[in-house]
Amino acid sequence: MESLFDKRALLISGKGGVGRTTVTAALAMAAARAGKRVLIAEIGEPDEDLAALGRLFGRQTLPADPVPLARNVDGVMLWSRKGHERFLRMVLPVAALVRAGLRSKALRRLLDAAPSLNELGVFYHMLTLVREEASAGRPKWDLLIIDLPATGHALGLATLPDRILQLIPTGPIARTVRDGKDVFFNEDSSAMVVVTLPETLPVTEALELIEGVRETDLPVAGIIVNKVVGDDFTEEEREALAPLVAERPVFGATRFLGIGMVSQSLDRLREASETTVWKVPELPLEGPGLIHGLSDAILAPQDEVAS
Amino acid sequence: MSADLPIQELVKHRGVLVVCGAGGVGKTTTSTALAMAGARQGRRVLALTVDPSKRLAQTLGVDRNLEAPVSIPEERLRQAGIEPPGSLHAWMLDPKLVADRVVQKMAKDPEEVERLMQNRIYNGISRMVAGMQEYMAMEALFEFHEAGTYDLVILDTPPSRNALAFLEGPQRMSSFLDGRIFHLFLPQGSGGARPGLFRRAAGAVIDTINRAVFGEETYDDLQEFFGSFRDILANLNTNAGDMIERLSDPDDVAFMLVTSPTDASVSDAHFFRERTAQMNLPFAGFVLNRSQALASGRVFPDYDLLPDDASPAALSGLAKLQKLGKVEQSEMERDRHLLATLAEEAGDEAFALATPTVPGGANDLPSLLKISDALWGAEPY
Numbered sequence: 001m002e003s004l005f006d007k008r009a010l011l012i013s014g015k016g017g018v019g020r021t022t023v024t025a026a027l028a029m030a031a032a033r034a035g036k037r038v039l040i041a042e043i044g045e046p047d048e049d050l051a052a053l054g055r056l057f058g059r060q061t062l063p064a065d066p067v068p069l070a071r072n073v074d075g076v077m078l079w080s081r082k083g084h085e086r087f088l089r090m091v092l093p094v095a096a097l098v099r100a101g102l103r104s105k106a107l108r109r110l111l112d113a114a115p116s117l118n119e120l121g122v123f124y125h126m127l128t129l130v131r132e133e134a135s136a137g138r139p140k141w142d143l144l145i146i147d148l149p150a151t152g153h154a155l156g157l158a159t160l161p162d163r164i165l166q167l168i169p170t171g172p173i174a175r176t177v178r179d180g181k182d183v184f185f186n187e188d189s190s191a192m193v194v195v196t197l198p199e200t201l202p203v204t205e206a207l208e209l210i211e212g213v214r215e216t217d218l219p220v221a222g223i224i225v226n227k228v229v230g231d232d233f234t235e236e237e238r239e240a241l242a243p244l245v246a247e248r249p250v251f252g253a254t255r256f257l258g259i260g261m262v263s264q265s266l267d268r269l270r271e272a273s274e275t276t277v278w279k280v281p282e283l284p285l286e287g288p289g290l291i292h293g294l295s296d297a298i299l300a301p302q303d304e305v306a307s
Numbered sequence: 308m309s310a311d312l313p314i315q316e317l318v319k320h321r322g323v324l325v326v327c328g329a330g331g332v333g334k335t336t337t338s339t340a341l342a343m344a345g346a347r348q349g350r351r352v353l354a355l356t357v358d359p360s361k362r363l364a365q366t367l368g369v370d371r372n373l374e375a376p377v378s379i380p381e382e383r384l385r386q387a388g389i390e391p392p393g394s395l396h397a398w399m400l401d402p403k404l405v406a407d408r409v410v411q412k413m414a415k416d417p418e419e420v421e422r423l424m425q426n427r428i429y430n431g432i433s434r435m436v437a438g439m440q441e442y443m444a445m446e447a448l449f450e451f452h453e454a455g456t457y458d459l460v461i462l463d464t465p466p467s468r469n470a471l472a473f474l475e476g477p478q479r480m481s482s483f484l485d486g487r488i489f490h491l492f493l494p495q496g497s498g499g500a501r502p503g504l505f506r507r508a509a510g511a512v513i514d515t516i517n518r519a520v521f522g523e524e525t526y527d528d529l530q531e532f533f534g535s536f537r538d539i540l541a542n543l544n545t546n547a548g549d550m551i552e553r554l555s556d557p558d559d560v561a562f563m564l565v566t567s568p569t570d571a572s573v574s575d576a577h578f579f580r581e582r583t584a585q586m587n588l589p590f591a592g593f594v595l596n597r598s599q600a601l602a603s604g605r606v607f608p609d610y611d612l613l614p615d616d617a618s619p620a621a622l623s624g625l626a627k628l629q630k631l632g633k634v635e636q637s638e639m640e641r642d643r644h645l646l647a648t649l650a651e652e653a654g655d656e657a658f659a660l661a662t663p664t665v666p667g668g669a670n671d672l673p674s675l676l677k678i679s680d681a682l683w684g685a686e687p688y
Contacts, residue, residue: 013635016331017569080628091519095439111438113483167431204670237624240617244625250608251639252632254664 001282001298007190008117008130008183009144011218012153014195015205019226023195023280024147026294031143032072033295039066039074039129039141043122043149051131053147056291066129070297074141076129080121084111101256119160120177127180138190154192154209160218161185176284181217191221198265199258207272214303222276223269229282231259241249313658317591318345321561323452324461324591325554328565329470329575333596335363336669337565337662338463339397340679345387345459346395347679353451354397355443356463357583364399366672376451386672388681396457402443402465406432407425409446413539423539428532440465442543445550468562470575470674471582477547484544491517491524492533506602510665512544554588561591566649567643568598592658592687593649599635600642600661604630608632 004010010027014020014213021042028040042053044065054062054077057069062077069075075263088101101107109116132140148154161177168174184190192213197207213220233241238260246255284291312660316343326341328334335356353376354603356363364371367381376398378384389395403517406425414420423429425458432439444465464473491513517526533540535664554560564579565573576593583590606612613621642661649659665674 016329017567088520092516093519097512097516097519100512101520104486105492107513107516109482110488110491112490113479115437116431120435143396163431167427168521169610170524172519173521201670204581206396215319233624233627234620236626238620240621241624241628244428244608244621245628246614248612249603249605250607250612250628250632251604251605251635252628252630254630255631255635 001027001030001224002034004191004193005034005036005143006140007143007221009126009146009190010221011146011148011154011157011190011192012195013148013183013192013209015202016266018195018197018202020195021052021147022056022290022294023224023226024145025053026280026298027193028073028145029070029291030295030298031145032070033299035072036142037072037074037140039076039144040069041076041078041126041129041144041146043078043146043153044268046079046082049077051075051077056287058139064125078122078146080118080125081112083124083128084113084117085123086128087121087172087176090176094121115156116160116163119156120164120173123160123180123184124176125181127176130183140227154194155212158192158213158218162216165275176260185219188221191219193221194223195226196223196269198228198262200265203265203268206269210273210275220275221272224278224280225266225269226280227282228262228266228279229259231262233259312683313551313660313686314344315339315594317341317476317561318350318459318683319348321559322459323448323554323560323561323562324459325448325464325473326462326565327464327473327562327579329571330466332565332567332667334565335463337594337596337676337682338461339367340669340675340682342395342397342459342461343389343675343679344683346384346393346512349390349393350458351392351394351456352396352459352461352576353457354395354461354463355444355447355451356397356399357402357465363540366526366670366675367397369397369399370531370555372401374404383672386657387676388533391431398447400444400447402432402440403505405443405447406439408450409443409543410539413542415538419535419539423536424522426528426532426536429536433486436480438476438480438547440482442480442547444548445477445554449553456569470566470579472553474582474586474588477550481544484540484547487538489491489533489537493537494528537638551586551588552574555586557589560589562588563594565594565596567596568600568645572645573648576649580654590657592653592660594682595642595646595649595659595661597664598642598645599638599664600646600663601663602639603677605635607636646688648664660685660687 010021012024014255024040028038030248031038040053042051042062047061049061051059051062054060054075057075059069059075062075064077064079064082066074066076085102086097092098094102126146130144134140139238148157161181164177165174194206194209196202212219266277280294280297283290283294311319323416324341326334338356339354345352368383369377378394378395378396384395386525410423411420443463448460448462451457521529562583564576566575579591608625610625613625620656646659646661651657662685665677669675669678
């Protein structure tokens with residue numbers, strides 16, 4: 001999984017409930033331990049929305065300008081307005097015009113009410129962060145990891161450039177979108193990672209998402225299967241319990257059958273997705289301990305994670 | 308005769324069910340299962356959904372992106388036990404298609420329709436304007452409900468992060484189409500009295516900003532769009548205002564919220580309950596989906612479930628199974644607690660009920676039917 005850390009940006013997506021945010025935090029922690037300066041980001045209202053990612057590092061909210069969260073890990077809330085403001089500063093020659101633009105309630109409303117323009121603000125905010133430099137030619141962060149809130153958002157982002165370019169084919173917005181595409185839709189510098197669980201429905205949904213993203217130019221680096229439980233039932237035990245579980249509903253049966261399905265789910269992902277499939281284990285931990293434990297698993301060679 | 312259970316009452320007697328919920332809670336599955344329950348009662352049912360998964364279309368055996376509702380195939384109706392006069396139609400509605408119909412209805416002449424269809428901004432509008440999908444879903448809902456072809460129309464609301472998105476949709480669209488945004492793009496000086504010096508100066512500034520932000524070509528498109536279609540947009544805006552009000556008849560309409568056991572479910576439920584009350588919308592209840600709340604006849608895997616001559620492998624296996632059993636029992640406790648909280652939130656007039664978890668998910672007709680049966684027979688908490 002360490003090969004992921006050579007990118008400039010990772011977009012993490014996956015359905016609610018699969019542990020996407022936890023995996024994002026663990027990836028950041030692992031990259032930081034591997035010596036990278038990492039910026040993690042979520043999308044929402046700065047200083048206001050409950051920051052799911054921030055919470056894992058002990059912060060209830062996140063601001064729109066990066067703050068340190070842990071050693072070599074900074075955090076930020078991606079905010080459409082921040083992107084709009086920076087965009088206005090870029091396209092308007094005079095500061096007074098920028099102020100007028102920001103003050104215009106009608107323009108404000110248009111930018112807020114049109115989802116594409118709203119997403120575009122987030123997109124531009126992302127772009128300015130990737131471009132930020134510590135000193136000339138040296139980026140401030142090696143790696144930007146973004147926790148995308150839901151599959152819809154992932155597809156929304158994947159289709160954003162083409163949607164915008166269809167609507168607005170020329171001018172400064174189009175130029176910016178093309179610049180952003182060069183960074184985020186370029187497999188040398190960026191990739192999407194899909195998080196899922198080793199269960200039938202989440203696997204199907206992950207495959208659907210990948211199929212959708214493949215129709216766009218956004219590169220997919222692979223799938224991280226979260227909460228892979230070790231199967232400590234022997235073949236004989238499994239056989240001996242089969243009649244009992246089939247005969248009547250017992251507590252534990254769903255998990256028992258689920259464990260049996262893990263390798264099947266992994267095989268299905270490997271075959272159908274045509275991309276790399278990584279595993280991270282289910283750990284009996286919570287909070288910072290869980291993040292640290294998962295980052296251990298991410299940094300360990302994959303074969304050791306399996307058992 | 309005993310009184311109907313909550314879902315029975317709804318699918319037998321209402322004309323419209325609006326199924327809301329945040330993305331990923333199983334809203335589409337629940338809507339479809341409700342539609343099946345209605346059709347099995349001999350009602351003519353239409354299931355409307357925006358942007359559904361391919362899986363659901365496959366399960367029902369209908370195509371996506373058709374121009375009008377279609378019946379699910381004969382053999383699947385039989386499998387589902389749906390018999391005349393009962394029928395089940397489905398439409399995966401395309402917001403752009405509905406928008407075109409609305410424009411055709413509202414435009415003054417065919418040339419105006421033609422021009423609008425050619426405008427690039429219009430062609431992106433269903434995705435460009437927040438609330439447009441929700442508004443168009445409501446348009447389609449009324450169109451079919453009022454035509455009288457169906458006894459029951461079930462609306463699976465458009466996918467969104469937030470359960471309230473559907474209720475706020477028309478209002479959000481309306482704030483996009485309001486006068487201020489018109490002025491932003493109308494050629495300066497149009498509309499009413501000649502503006503004063505200050506307004507003209509402000510207009511010139513906005514004009515400069517617009518040109519710099521959007522570029523000449525797009526700015527022209529925007530001006531054409533807002534200028535020529537002012538009347539249609541104003542009409543849309545007026546409609547959006549009373550759209551929600553038309554859903555307030557408690558004898559005809561019911562709103563329900565589908566939720567799943569997550570951190571957000573209780574606050575989602577609370578806001579949904581509050582918002583529907585504020586908007587005077589008939590709230591029916593909560594469906595807790597994908598939970599472990601129902602025991603469904605499960606027992607703890609005690610040793611006495613094994614035969615006396617159980618093998619050593621059965622005994623050691625059972626010890627491991629018991630560990631998993633304890634985990635599932637505690638999950639059940641957690642989800643029951645959640646269901647109780649939802650029931651409290653629902654109050655006396657509304658219900659909170661749980662649907663069973665279908666192993667492997669509802670990805671075929673038999674599992675959809677299982678969920679449909681479970682909803683039909685679900686006792687309120």
